[in-house]
Amino acid sequence: MEKKIPYKIYLSENEMPQYWYNVRADMKNKPAPLLNPKTHAPMTAEELEAVFCRELVQQELDDMNRQIPIPEEILDFYKMYRPAPLVRAYCLEKKLDTPAKIYYKFEGNNTSGSHKLNSAIAQAYYAKKQGLKGVTTETGAGQWGTALSMACSYFDLDCRVYMVKCSYEQKPFRREVMRTYGADVTPSPSETTEVGKQILAAHPGTGGSLGCAISEAVETATGTEGYRYVLGSVLNQVLLHQSVIGVETKTAMDKYGIKPDVIIGCAGGGSNLGGLISPFMGEKLRGEADYRFIAVEPASCPSLTRGRFAYDYCDTGMVCPLAKMYTLGSGFIPSANHAGGLRYHGMSSVLSQLYNDGLMEARSVTQTAVFDAAVQFARVEGILPAPESSHAIRIAIDEAMACRESGEEKTILFGLTGTGYFDMYAYEKYNNGDMSDYIPTDEDLKAGFDGLPQI
Numbered sequence: 001m002e003k004k005i006p007y008k009i010y011l012s013e014n015e016m017p018q019y020w021y022n023v024r025a026d027m028k029n030k031p032a033p034l035l036n037p038k039t040h041a042p043m044t045a046e047e048l049e050a051v052f053c054r055e056l057v058q059q060e061l062d063d064m065n066r067q068i069p070i071p072e073e074i075l076d077f078y079k080m081y082r083p084a085p086l087v088r089a090y091c092l093e094k095k096l097d098t099p100a101k102i103y104y105k106f107e108g109n110n111t112s113g114s115h116k117l118n119s120a121i122a123q124a125y126y127a128k129k130q131g132l133k134g135v136t137t138e139t140g141a142g143q144w145g146t147a148l149s150m151a152c153s154y155f156d157l158d159c160r161v162y163m164v165k166c167s168y169e170q171k172p173f174r175r176e177v178m179r180t181y182g183a184d185v186t187p188s189p190s191e192t193t194e195v196g197k198q199i200l201a202a203h204p205g206t207g208g209s210l211g212c213a214i215s216e217a218v219e220t221a222t223g224t225e226g227y228r229y230v231l232g233s234v235l236n237q238v239l240l241h242q243s244v245i246g247v248e249t250k251t252a253m254d255k256y257g258i259k260p261d262v263i264i265g266c267a268g269g270g271s272n273l274g275g276l277i278s279p280f281m282g283e284k285l286r287g288e289a290d291y292r293f294i295a296v297e298p299a300s301c302p303s304l305t306r307g308r309f310a311y312d313y314c315d316t317g318m319v320c321p322l323a324k325m326y327t328l329g330s331g332f333i334p335s336a337n338h339a340g341g342l343r344y345h346g347m348s349s350v351l352s353q354l355y356n357d358g359l360m361e362a363r364s365v366t367q368t369a370v371f372d373a374a375v376q377f378a379r380v381e382g383i384l385p386a387p388e389s390s391h392a393i394r395i396a397i398d399e400a401m402a403c404r405e406s407g408e409e410k411t412i413l414f415g416l417t418g419t420g421y422f423d424m425y426a427y428e429k430y431n432n433g434d435m436s437d438y439i440p441t442d443e444d445l446k447a448g449f450d451g452l453p454q455i
Contacts, residue, residue, distance in 0.1 A: 134158025215317025242275025329448025
């Protein structure tokens with residue numbers, strides 16, 4: 001007899017993952033190594049430890065171990081909000097009149113409002129274990145900064161956040177949550193760092209980008225004794241921590257005999273998408289099962305769909321290691337769209353390699369189409385989604401509508417990375433009819449491509 005599928009699937013505490021899954025162990029073509037920005041030689045652990053925490057560097061470089069045990073202290077923290085629910089979107093299915101079954105993994109049920117806390121608490125734990133005084137970071141929409149400020153408060157660490165300037169102005173309440181948790185928040189680019197001054201001189205009045213904010217955070221970390229830099233996406237270590245999403249999701253689906261045909265996630269730097277798909281991708285890489293994976297990015301910052309697979313700087317100031325990734329060029333500064341967490345010029349090296357190997361699809365969507373989907377979802381499912389998450393919702397709806405046309409009964413899974421209750425400025429723009437779409441021209445992108453390093 002087929003098991004009755006509940007509206008929300010919860011795992012018990014003893015079913016919560018005890019390990020992070022490292023998809024790189026199953027990749028035939030490993031992600032290319034990070035390169036020293038001056039010598040272009042592969043970065044050594046010693047060089048990386050000048051910027052990142054010691055144990056995080058080991059995780060960053062580990063391409064061999066499939067399972068990494070989650071420390072007990074981190075598991076104890078996870079238990080405050082994990083396991084997270086896997087939800088069957090019955091109401092959305094009915095509204096769309098589709099034969100498709102739609103599921104979403106909801107990561108917004110914690111104080112930070114997003115999946116970012118999964119990695120923030122891990123990175124803060126390793127910083128505390130190393131005896132550091134504090135950490136620096138960047139944040140786009142503010143979800144990562146919120147998560148890290150909470151994690152640092154938990155471990156009594158200083159937290160200095162450089163927030164993309166347009167988001168700093170658009171999302172003042174997210175900024176105030178960070179400050180409530182004790183973080184120092186600076187709009188980026190700023191006059192407080194040398195690289196910030198250089199960027200402002202080159203781009204007067206700019207709203208900033210994640211690449212700009214990264215540069216400032218790295219400069220502050222490397223120039224302040226007892227501090228290290230931590231990153232909310234892109235890096236191997238972050239995708240590793242976020243794999244708790246996918247491992248949990250797969251456990252819940254296996255429990256009820258559910259197999260997704262299509263798995264969808266928004267893609268900026270890659271943390272949420274990489275975390276959700278990792279165990280499913282592992283099965284595909286090992287030849288045990290097959291799935292379609294779709295990365296969804298904003299048309300205003302289309303690194304996968306229009307970028308180049310090349311070595312590039314991870315930051316606008318060109319002080320970070322070089323990563324081989326799909327990129328628009330570190331000098332590319334996206335328009336000030338409302339999905340601040342997706343305004344990054346490049347994509348995770350892991351996801352870039354998987355995409356280049358033909359194991360994953362990518363689509364770009366315009367801002368107004370994304371908010372059309374967000375409002376449609378909110379009205380029937382009762383959750384106001386983050387603009388970033390709504391990119392995945394857009395394509396999930398499109399796939400479900402395709403099923404209605406074809407009559408296919410596919411199972412669709414997407415990641416609902418967080419809530420949009422601090423994004424009301426964006427929703428106001430949409431509701432007033434004042435939201436516009438921006439798609440960069442080939443000429444706009446050429447400037448970024450022309451600045452790619454010659455490796």
